[in-house]
Every structure is written in C-alpha cells, then in structure tokens.
Amino acid sequence: MVKMSLEGQQQTEKLIDLVLKRKMFFEKYGQQFGERQFAAIRFLLKEQANGNKIEMNASLYMHITQASKATATRDMQHLLDMGAFVFAGPEGGRSTRYQLNL
Numbered sequence: 001m002v003k004m005s006l007e008g009q010q011q012t013e014k015l016i017d018l019v020l021k022r023k024m025f026f027e028k029y030g031q032q033f034g035e036r037q038f039a040a041i042r043f044l045l046k047e048q049a050n051g052n053k054i055e056m057n058a059s060l061y062m063h064i065t066q067a068s069k070a071t072a073t074r075d076m077q078h079l080l081d082m083g084a085f086v087f088a089g090p091e092g093g094r095s096t097r098y099q100l101n102l
Contacts, residue, residue, distance in 0.1 A: 018049065021102040029084045036065040037075050041084070044100050055088040055097040 022045060033041065040056060043064050047054040054060075061072040076098060079085040089097035 018102075025084070025100065025102055029082060032082055032084075034075065036061075036067055036071070037079055037084075040064050040075070041079075041100065048100075055099050056085070057095070057097045 040061050044054060044056060056076065058069055058072045058076065061067065061076055062069060065072065065075075067075065076085060080087075080098065083101055085098040086101045087096070088099040089095060
C-alpha cells in the first residue's frame with residue numbers, strides 16, 4: 001500500500017513539473033508561434049504528456065502541418081533560432097531532429 005502511494009506521488013510530481021515547464025515555455029515563446037508551429041508544438045506536448053519521447057524532424061512536421069519541406073525547414077529553423085527547439089540528434093542533413101526546450 002505504501003509503495004503504491006509513493007508511486008502515485010511520484011507520478012503527480014512529474015505531472016506538476018511538466019505543467020510548470022509548459023507554462024514557462026508558453027510565457028517565454030508563445031506569442032512568437034505561427035499557426036503551423038503551434039500545431040507542431042501542441043503535438044509534441046500531447047505526446048510528451050502521454051509518456052512518449054518523440055522528436056520532431058522535417059517529415060513529421062510536414063505530416064502534422066501539411067507544409068512543404070521548404071516551409072517545414074524554415075519553420076523549424078525559426079523555432080531553433082528563437083530557442084523553443086534544441087537539437088536532439090545530428091545537426092544538419094536529413095536526420096536532424098529537434099525537441100522542445102522545456
């Protein structure tokens with residue numbers, strides 16, 4: 001019984017931490033997002049809340065936003081330049097991946 005209670009408390013603490021990080025993220029960057037960028041960020045946050053560690057790449061961005069490759073690349077570069085994205089894998093090339101800078 002104590003173990004279950006402790007696990008529940010730890011899960012609650014993780015959820016509170018995630019909510020606070022999201023709040024600070026949107027306070028810092030929220031006004032700078034375009035509609036496509038917001039859709040991609042919302043997708044990443046939803047996946048993160050579900051416990052999935054997912055990273056953004058051009059193909060996924062294109063799928064989520066229905067943008068062209070050039071637009072996806074520009075949008076993600078803008079997110080990187082403003083600090084909302086950080087590199088999650090190799091920098092440059094086809095395998096470039098990003099994650100939210102929470």
